[in-house]
Amino acid sequence: xxxxxxxxxxxxxxxxxxxxxxxxxxxxxxxxxxxxxxxxxxxxxxxxxxxxxxxxxxxxxxxxxxxxxxxxxxxxxxxxxxxxxxxxxxxxxxxxxxxxxxxxxxxxxxxxxxxxxxxxxxxxxxxxxxxxxxx
Amino acid sequence: xxxxxxxxxxxxxxxxxxxxxxxxxxxxxxxxxxxxxxxxxxxxxxxxxxxxxxxxxxxxxxxxxxxxxxxxxxxxxxxxxxxxxxxxxxxxxxxxxxxxxxxxxxxxxxxxxxxxxxxxxxxxxxxxxxxxxxxxxxxxxxxxxxxxxxxxxxxxxxxxxxxxxxxxxxxxxxxxxxxxxxxxxxxxxxxxxxxxxxxxxxxxxxxxxxxxxxxxxxxxxxxxxxxxxxxxxxxxxxxxxxxxxxxxxxxxxxxxxxxxxxxxxxxxxxxxxxxxxxxxxxxxxxxxxxxxxxxxxxxxxxxxxxxxxxxxxxxxxxxxxxxxxxxxxxxxxxxxxxxxxxxxxxxxxxxxxxxxxxxxxxxxxxxxxxxxxxxxxxxxxxxxxxxxxxxxxxxxxxxxxxxxxxxxxxxxxxxxxxxxxxxxxxxxxxxxxxxxxxxxxxxxxxxxxxxxxxxxxxxxxxxxxxxxxxxxxxxxxxxxxxxxxxxxxxxxxxxxxxxxxxxxxxxxxxxxxxxxxxxxxxxxxxxxxxxxxxxxxxxxxxxxxxxxxxxxxxxxxxxxxxxxxxxxxxxxxxxxxxxxxxxxxxxxxxxxxxxxxxxxxxxxxxxxxxxxxxxxxxxxxxxxxxxxxxxxxxxxxxxxxxxxxxxxxxxxxxxxxxxxxxxxxxxxxxxxxxxxxxxxxxxxxxxxxxxxxxxxxxxxxxxxxxxxxxxxxxxxxxxxxxxxxxxxxxxxxxxxxxxxxxxxx
Numbered sequence: 001x002x003x004x005x006x007x008x009x010x011x012x013x014x015x016x017x018x019x020x021x022x023x024x025x026x027x028x029x030x031x032x033x034x035x036x037x038x039x040x041x042x043x044x045x046x047x048x049x050x051x052x053x054x055x056x057x058x059x060x061x062x063x064x065x066x067x068x069x070x071x072x073x074x075x076x077x078x079x080x081x082x083x084x085x086x087x088x089x090x091x092x093x094x095x096x097x098x099x100x101x102x103x104x105x106x107x108x109x110x111x112x113x114x115x116x117x118x119x120x121x122x123x124x125x126x127x128x129x130x131x132x133x134x135x
Numbered sequence: 136x137x138x139x140x141x142x143x144x145x146x147x148x149x150x151x152x153x154x155x156x157x158x159x160x161x162x163x164x165x166x167x168x169x170x171x172x173x174x175x176x177x178x179x180x181x182x183x184x185x186x187x188x189x190x191x192x193x194x195x196x197x198x199x200x201x202x203x204x205x206x207x208x209x210x211x212x213x214x215x216x217x218x219x220x221x222x223x224x225x226x227x228x229x230x231x232x233x234x235x236x237x238x239x240x241x242x243x244x245x246x247x248x249x250x251x252x253x254x255x256x257x258x259x260x261x262x263x264x265x266x267x268x269x270x271x272x273x274x275x276x277x278x279x280x281x282x283x284x285x286x287x288x289x290x291x292x293x294x295x296x297x298x299x300x301x302x303x304x305x306x307x308x309x310x311x312x313x314x315x316x317x318x319x320x321x322x323x324x325x326x327x328x329x330x331x332x333x334x335x336x337x338x339x340x341x342x343x344x345x346x347x348x349x350x351x352x353x354x355x356x357x358x359x360x361x362x363x364x365x366x367x368x369x370x371x372x373x374x375x376x377x378x379x380x381x382x383x384x385x386x387x388x389x390x391x392x393x394x395x396x397x398x399x400x401x402x403x404x405x406x407x408x409x410x411x412x413x414x415x416x417x418x419x420x421x422x423x424x425x426x427x428x429x430x431x432x433x434x435x436x437x438x439x440x441x442x443x444x445x446x447x448x449x450x451x452x453x454x455x456x457x458x459x460x461x462x463x464x465x466x467x468x469x470x471x472x473x474x475x476x477x478x479x480x481x482x483x484x485x486x487x488x489x490x491x492x493x494x495x496x497x498x499x500x501x502x503x504x505x506x507x508x509x510x511x512x513x514x515x516x517x518x519x520x521x522x523x524x525x526x527x528x529x530x531x532x533x534x535x536x537x538x539x540x541x542x543x544x545x546x547x548x549x550x551x552x553x554x555x556x557x558x559x560x561x562x563x564x565x566x567x568x569x570x571x572x573x574x575x576x577x578x579x580x581x582x583x584x585x586x587x588x589x590x591x592x593x594x595x596x597x598x599x600x601x602x603x604x605x606x607x608x609x610x611x612x613x614x615x616x617x618x619x620x621x622x623x624x625x626x627x628x629x630x631x632x633x634x635x636x637x638x639x640x641x642x643x644x645x646x647x648x649x650x651x652x653x654x655x656x657x658x659x660x661x662x663x664x665x666x667x668x669x670x671x672x673x674x675x676x677x678x679x680x681x682x683x684x685x686x687x688x689x690x691x692x693x694x695x696x697x698x699x700x701x702x703x704x705x706x707x708x709x710x711x712x713x714x715x716x717x718x719x720x721x722x723x724x725x726x727x728x729x730x731x732x733x734x735x736x737x738x739x740x741x742x743x744x745x746x747x748x749x750x751x752x753x754x755x756x757x758x759x760x761x762x763x764x765x766x767x768x769x770x771x772x773x774x775x776x777x778x779x780x781x782x783x784x785x786x787x788x789x790x791x792x793x794x795x796x797x798x799x800x801x802x803x804x805x806x807x808x809x810x811x812x813x814x815x816x817x818x819x820x821x822x823x824x825x826x827x828x829x830x831x832x833x834x835x836x837x838x839x840x841x842x843x844x845x846x847x848x849x850x851x852x853x854x855x856x857x858x859x860x861x862x863x864x865x866x867x868x869x870x871x872x873x874x875x876x877x878x879x880x
Contacts, residue, residue: 038688053511068819070811070859071686071735078779079731107735107754108775111788 016040019047027126028056029119032066036073044073048080048091057089060122064095069103077113090114092122170229179222186219187296190419194292197285206345213344216420224307231311238319238376239384241312242391242441245434248308249398252301253409259294259301260412279418284348286418295415299423302416306427309434316437319376328373332366332433339363340425348417352425360429367433371440379459380445382452389445396438399431460492461599481614482516485582485607490518494596495584496563499525500572501535502580512580528564529583530555537569538581544570544597544604548590566591570600572608579611626689633693634659637666640696646672650743654841655864658808658857665692665734666806666860667699671707676744679707679716682864683736683777684755684806695734698727713738713751717774718786721753725781733778737804746796746868751789753777756807759826761833763799767826770794770802798870801833801840808859812852820851837867 017040020031028051036044051059061077081091092114096104104115116122169175193212197204204212236244278291286292310333317329339359343352352360380388401407416424448455486498499517512535514522525531533555537545547567550556556564565588572579582604586592592600637659645653657666665685673679681703685695702720710716716738724734737758739750750758754776757769772790779785796802805825812820825844832843844863849855 071684071733071807075686075731075733078733082730106756106771107733108773108779108788111775111784112780 017043019043021047021050023056024123026056027058027060027123028054029060029062031062031064034065035068036066036076037068037070038072041070041072041076044076045079048076052080052083057084057087058126059084059089059091060119060126061091061093062095062119063093063097063100064118066096066100069100071107074104074107074109077109081113090126092116092125094119094122166225167229167232170225176226176229179226183219183222183226186215186222190216190219191292191296194286194295194419195289198287198289198292201285203285210345213420213422217341217344217422220303220420220423220426223303227307228311231308235315236312238316238380239387239391241316242388242395245305245309245312246391246395246398249305249395249402252305253398253402255301256298256409256412259297260409260415279348279414284418291415295419298412298415299419302412302427302431303423306430306434310430313434313437316376316441317370317373319373325373328366328369332363332370335359335363335366336426336429336433339429340422343421343425346421348414348421356425363429367429367436371433371436374441374444377441377444377448378455380448380452381456382449385445385449385452389442389449392438392442392445396435396442399435399438403428403431403435457492457494458599461494461603478611478614478618479516481610483518485610486516486518488603489582489584489600494600495568496586498582498584500580500582501531501538503535503578515580525583528557529567530557534569534583535581538571539578542571542573542578544568544601546592546597548592550585550589563587565589568592568597568600570604572604572611574608574612577612579608579615582607629690633688633690636690636693637696640667640693640700642669646670646678648672648676648678648741648743650869651678651741652837652867652869653865654838655862656841657806657860657862660808660857660859660861665696666808666862667696668804668862668864669700669703671704673708673740676742678741678743679703679738680741680804680864680866681707681736681738682755682804682806682862683734684808684860684862685732685734687732691729691732695724695728695732698724699734699736712791713740713749714786714789714791717751717753717777717789721777721781721785725778728778733776735776735807739804741796741802741866741868743868746798746870748794748796748802749791750794751791753789754779756805756810756822759803759805759829760794761801761803761826761829762797763833765830765833767830769822796868798868799834801829801837801865801867803829803840803844803866804864806860806862808857808861809848809863811859812848812857812861814852815854820848824851837865840867841865 017032017034017036020033022029022031030044030047030051032044034040048059051057077091077093084091093104093109094116095118096115101115104110104113109115114122114125116125170179190212193204193208193215203209278287278294279285286295314329318325339356342356342359377385377388402409405411405413413424413428416427482500482502486500489495489498497518497520499520499522500515501512502515503512511532514525514531517525520528545568547553547556547569550564550567556567564585567583567585570582570584572582582600584592584600637657641657642655645655653670655668655670657668659666665687666683667685668682669680671679681699683696683699685692685699687695699720702723706716706719706723710719717736720736720738728734733754735755736753737750737755738753739748739758741748748760750770750772752758752770752772752774754774757771760768760770770792772792774789775785780788794802803825810820810822810825814820824847828844828847829840832840835843841863844865848861
């Protein structure tokens with residue numbers, strides 16, 4: 001499997017949130033780090049915009065290192081999910097910590113988003129169902 | 136005489152030098168001021184005419200009597216002549232000051248005046264009057280008695296005064312016109328040197344007073360001429376007016392200075408084309424002869440230096456013009472800094488200048504604009520090209536990346552050889568200079584300028600563009616700061632409105648229902664969130680309540696709160712149950728919500744008579760139910776937040792939970808602002824702590840529990856400013872009043 005390990009961090013000193021980019025064949029993996037709240041939501045937004053610009057609509061948000069998410073952070077996922085699905089892709093959320101999953105769960109995200117155990121499972125699901133739009 | 140000379144030379148006693156400065160700086164100034172008055176001017180003219188008349192009369196009487204005057208009268212005559220010409224000098228200075236001319240005009244008017252004067256003097260010298268056969272040849276030529284210097288004919292008297300006047304006119308005009316050139320860049324130093332020269336010339340010429348016209352200068356005069364010469368040399372090097380001339384003007388200046396040089400060189404020496412004319416002047420006034428002589432000598436010297444400097448500066452005219460253009464451009468940009476706060480306008484102004492001043496063929500900016508949310512630099516304000524062409528011709532991102540890492544001007548001398556410049560047939564990029572726009576250690580963008588030839592930018596260009604870019608960066612930074620300030624002000628106004636709106640939307644008084652104790656409030660954060668809670672009495676015993684949290688902040692959140700209130704007040708009475716209410720609310724609010732926004736809500740109905748609570752939850756934090764005995768439970772029926780799913784799936788996934796209350800049971804509903812409050816170490820308050828606090832205080836009444844919970848929270852976070860709104864509703868059921876009453880009585 002060819003690996004494009006072009007990864008660069010977008011973060012500033014003020015926040016303790018960052019997004020790392022990885023590309024796994026035609027799947028874009030976003031490594032979410034730290035706390036995603038109203039102040040840092042714009043970074044996730046910029047990352048998703050970049051995916052759109054690069055025409056990468058299959059996205060795995062890896063939340064292994066995501067410590068916290070506020071409603072503003074959840075709103076970013078909400079804002080892009082439809083568009084990605086319309087373009088034939090999806091945003092799958094993987095590897096969430098229990099406390100963060102609880103926040104997703106409280107709002108009912110599992111109903112709308114494909115939330116999976118880990119990154120590999122998300123990739124498998126994308127590969128198994130190349131034309132699948134929703135979970 | 137010597138004392139005055141001492142006083143006037145620099146580096147003497149403080150008192151005398153102070154005196155000298157007074158004279159040098161203000162002597163002329165006082166006279167200037169005096170001459171501004173018309174009456175004073177007329178008085179000056181009259182006084183000068185009287186002086187000339189007296190002088191002429193003196194000579195006429197001398198001629199008539201044939202004998203020289205007494206030395207005392209002669210001295211008085213000399214003083215009158217000097218005074219007359221001094222008055223003439225000041226009058227002329229005043230009139231010329233009113234009519235300033237440029238350097239070239241100063242040259243050619245002096246030239247014309249000089250030529251005319253030479254013609255007149257030549258004509259006058261040629262006239263021989265009276266009876267030439269009666270007198271010796273050399274005296275006949277001049278017309279003065281050899282021994283006494285008495286004029287022999289009336290024509291001699293006329294000649295001596297006319298020639299003196301003609302030469303004085305040319306000398307004074309020359310000095311006064313050249314004064315403007317020497318003092319072109321007026322500094323204290325240059326002004327001082329100039330006036331010292333005039334003063335030393337005056338002193339030198341006054342030394343000749345009472346001297347016999349036939350006598351040549353003595354040793355004292357030679358000594359006195361030394362400072363004059365030194366000062367003349369110093370002044371003759373003040374030719375800074377030259378650099379501001381155009382090429383044509385400089386060429387014309389070369390010609391004019393040569394002509395004037397030849398004219399003066401031809402007229403001044405005794406062997407020149409005005410032989411012996413100075414003898415007439417010496418007879419009229421030896422000091423005047425000496426003064427005009429040094430004045431014209433200065434003119435000659437100044438013509439020589441002007442000529443040389445003009446010749447040397449001719450080839451660099453183009454460079455100087457360009458530099459001047461750059462300076463002007465910089466100045467206009469600096470002006471713009473204070474006016475243009477519109478980024479687009481400013482971008483255009485920045486790229487326009489290098490092209491318009493001829494520094495480049497094309498120019499554009501690459502700006503990393505945070506507002507667009509894109510990480511790629513954008514081409515802005517292309518001048519003489521288009522953004523599409525720039526994208527086609529260059530790899531904008533790669534070039535910008537190099538600029539961002541190096542943070543100094545980068546020059547591509549052979550642009551077509553660079554892999555980032557695409558060899559497009561229409562490409563006109565031969566060389567390219569990219570300069571970072573940096574202020575306060577922040578890279579704001581890059582200025583790209585190109586030329587169609589290779590090696591098109593020299594060190595000077597790089598430096599000029601660098602200085603220009605620094606200015607441009609400041610301008611950009613200012614515009615951004617201004618925009619940010621506007622944005623902040625707008626936000627703060629918006630916040631005020633939102634806060635006001637939120638306050639009005641929240642209930643002022645809590646409804647009263649027998650058997651049910653309520654305590655509730657919402658604490659707004661600095662940035663207004665979108666917390667909303669409300670109660671509605673459905674009938675005598677039933678109370679509907681809602682607690683909701685709109686994602687997002689500011690005026691839009693307040694707007695959705697208002698919407699929610701409308702939905703709650705209108706729908707609560709007619710909805711059969713909590714799930715139906717939330718389903719209808721979802722439909723109603725979904726159409727209004729913008730993308731990425733949602734509302735979490737919890738809605739319930741308490742029946743105080745039956746002691747039941749039916750509750751539905753749309754993505755909201757669970758309610759906490761605590762019994763009097765201390766058994767705690769999260770009430771968390773399934774449900775997705777409002778606005779997230781607009782299909783019927785929302786209703787399908789929505790559950791209701793029905794709870795039978797027992798007397799003393801407490802139900803607390805809150806928003807995430809409470810559990811997500813952080814202490815100074817950044818740790819969350821959390822659901823668990825809230826439950827523990829509730830358990831601890833469960834036996835108190837509702838408002839006491841409410842107070843205790845808030846106190847516990849404050850103690851934990853240790854400050855009174857919050858990141859998010861916090862809403863807490865505490866409801867306590869104290870049993871069924873109609874059933875318990877008979878039992879107690």
